[in-house]
Amino acid sequence: MLPRNHPPLDSALKALSEQYRGNGQPHPKEFPDRIIIAQTVESLLDLLFPEHRLGHHDITETIAHIGQRVFNLLTEQVRIANLHCEELPPVHGHGVLGLFRAMPEIRRNLMEDMQAAYQGDPAARGPDEVIVSYPTTVATGTYRLAHELHRQKVPLIPRMMTEYAHRLTGIDIHPGAIIGRSFFIDHGTGVVIGETTEIGDRVRLYQGVTLGAANFRKDEHGRLIRRTKRHPTLEDDVIVYANATILGGDTVIGARSVIGSNVWLAESVAPDSVVTSEKPELHIRAKR
Numbered sequence: 001m002l003p004r005n006h007p008p009l010d011s012a013l014k015a016l017s018e019q020y021r022g023n024g025q026p027h028p029k030e031f032p033d034r035i036i037i038a039q040t041v042e043s044l045l046d047l048l049f050p051e052h053r054l055g056h057h058d059i060t061e062t063i064a065h066i067g068q069r070v071f072n073l074l075t076e077q078v079r080i081a082n083l084h085c086e087e088l089p090p091v092h093g094h095g096v097l098g099l100f101r102a103m104p105e106i107r108r109n110l111m112e113d114m115q116a117a118y119q120g121d122p123a124a125r126g127p128d129e130v131i132v133s134y135p136t137t138v139a140t141g142t143y144r145l146a147h148e149l150h151r152q153k154v155p156l157i158p159r160m161m162t163e164y165a166h167r168l169t170g171i172d173i174h175p176g177a178i179i180g181r182s183f184f185i186d187h188g189t190g191v192v193i194g195e196t197t198e199i200g201d202r203v204r205l206y207q208g209v210t211l212g213a214a215n216f217r218k219d220e221h222g223r224l225i226r227r228t229k230r231h232p233t234l235e236d237d238v239i240v241y242a243n244a245t246i247l248g249g250d251t252v253i254g255a256r257s258v259i260g261s262n263v264w265l266a267e268s269v270a271p272d273s274v275v276t277s278e279k280p281e282l283h284i285r286a287k288r
Contacts (some may be wrong), residue, residue, distance in 0.1 A: 029083075030080050030083060031080065031081075031084070031156075032077045032080050032081050032156055032157055032160060033077065033080075034160060034164075036073055036077060037077060037157060037160045037161060037164060038164045039073070040070055040073055040074050040077070040161075041142055041145070041161050041164050041165065043066055043069070043070045044070060044145050045138070045141050045142070045145075046066055047063055047066055047067060047070070047103065048103070048106065048107050048110060048141060048145075049110075049131055049137075049141075050062060050063060052128065052131045052132050053132075067100065071096055071097075071100060074096045074099075074157075075096045077157055078095055078096055078154055078157060081154065081155045081156040081157050082155065084155060084156060085155040094152075095149060095152040095153065095154045096149075096154075098148065098151075098152045099145065099148045099149055099152065102148045106144045106145060106148065109144060109181060110137075110140065110141055110144060111127075112181050112182045113136070113137075113140050113181075113182060113183050113184060114127045114130045114131050114137065115127055115182070116182035116183065116184040116202065116204070117130040117134060117136055117137075117184045117186070118130055120184050120186065120204055121184075121186055135168070135169035135170070135171060135185075135187075135188045135189075136169075136171070136184060136185040136186070136188055138165050138168055138169050139165045139166075139168075139169045139171035139173060139185060139188060139191075140173075140179075140183060140185065141165075142161055142162055142164065142165035142173075143162055143165070143173040143175065143177070143179065144179075145161065146158035146159070146161040146162045146175035147175050147176070147177070147178075147179075149161070149175070150175040150176055158175035158176075159174070159175060161175070162174065162175050169188055169189070170188060170189035170190055170191075171185060171188045171189070171190075171191045172191065172192045172193065173191075173193045174193060174194055174195040174197070176195040176196065177193050177194065177195060177196070177197040177198070177199070177231075178197070178198045178199065179193075179197075179199045179203075180199055180200045180201035180202075180203065180236070181201045181202070182201055182202045183199065183201075183202075183203055183204075184203075184204045184205070185204075185205045185206075186204065186205070186206050186207070187206060187207040187242075188205075188207055189207050189208070190207055190208040190209075190243075191205055191207065191208065191209050191210075192209070192210045192211065192212060193211045193231075194211055194212050194213055194230065194231035195230070195231065196228070196229045196230050196231045196249060197211045197231040197232060197233070197234075198231075198232075198233040198234070199211075199233075199234045199238075200234060200235045200236035200237070200238070200255070201236045201237070202236055202237045203234050203236070203237070203238050203239075203240075204238075204239045204240070205239075205240050206240065206241050206242040206261075207242050207243070208242050208243035208244075209240045209241075209242070209243070209244050209245075209246075210244075210245045210246070210247075211231055211232055211234070211246050212231060212245065212246075212247050213230035213231055213247060213248070213249070214230075214247040214248035214249075214251075214266050215248075216230070228249065229249035229250075230248075230249045231247075231248075231249060232246045232247065232248055232249070232251040232252065232253065233251070233252045233253070234246075234253045235252065235253060235254055235255040235256075235257075235271065236255045236256070237255055237256045238253050238254075238255065238256070238257050238258075238259070239257075239258045239259070240253075240259040241258075241259060241260050241261040241263075242261045242262075243261055243262050244259045244260065244261060244262065244263045244264075244265070245263070245264050245265065246259065246263075246265045246266075247264075247265070247266045248266050248267075250268070251265065251266060251267060251268050252268040252269075253265075253268070253269055253273075254268070254269055254270045254271030254272065254273060255271040255272070256271055256272050257269055257270075257271060257272060257273040257274070257275065258273075258274045258275070259275045260274070260275060260276035260277060261277075262277050263275050263276065263277050264277070
């Protein structure tokens with residue numbers, strides 16, 4: 001352990017702190033608290049699945065208690081996030097209230113997601129197993145909560161929420177994506193769903209799938225053009241198998257199509273298509 005007075009370390013830390021000063025004075029900034037946001041996500045998931053996550057309690061009383069506490073915490077975090085809201089007018093308690101008003105519909109959608117997971121995975125022993133153990137529950141549940149706050153134009157916090165789920169599950173869903181009903185991510189690690197992705201109903205994705213942007217357009221000053229459709233559209237009943245990559249805002253995967261493993265796709269396909277990549281030639285020989 002270094003002694004308390006360690007001149008080389010003191011010099012290094014001083015040089016670092018000087019980068020955060022202007023005119024000799026520090027300019028601290030307040031940001032939403034990542035720990036509080038993580039706790040808020042967990043509490044919101046408790047509200048959505050109280051019987052699975054909280055055990056045998058008075059559900060009505062428990063929901064009221066947790067709901068009031070989370071509302072107050074989240075409202076304060078939104079107030080702080082508004083300090084960094086450069087593009088949109090600030091929102092306050094009404095954004096959080098909009099989330100709570102949407103919670104019954106979010107729960108209905110999630111229960112359909114969990115049923116889709118059970119029906120789509122023969123290893124699942126029931127929807128309850130999906131809820132308590134599958135990463136899709138945390139990733140999709142957090143996304144649906146964050147998407148509502150994104151829709152309410154709350155800054156910063158929706159992305160912090162989905163990045164928390166990303167760290168837990170390896171599934172990266174931007175809160176701006178639009179995802180339909182009965183959505184299922186099987187296994188899930190490495191899945192990426194970009195901001196302007198549009199996904200229809202009853203879509204299933206496997207691990208390693210990327211729904212990304214083909215390129216990033218720039219304006220005449222060389223700056224990235226934002227708020228444009230950069231990510232693909234998947235219509236109803238599409239299945240995308242492991243490690244497939246689908247890119248581009250003009251790319252539309254037609255309804256009921258199947259995209260095979262390891263496919264790289266940057267063009268649209270008609271409904272009822274099957275897209276596969278040619279298998280490399282295998283050579284099998286006996287061990288010597």
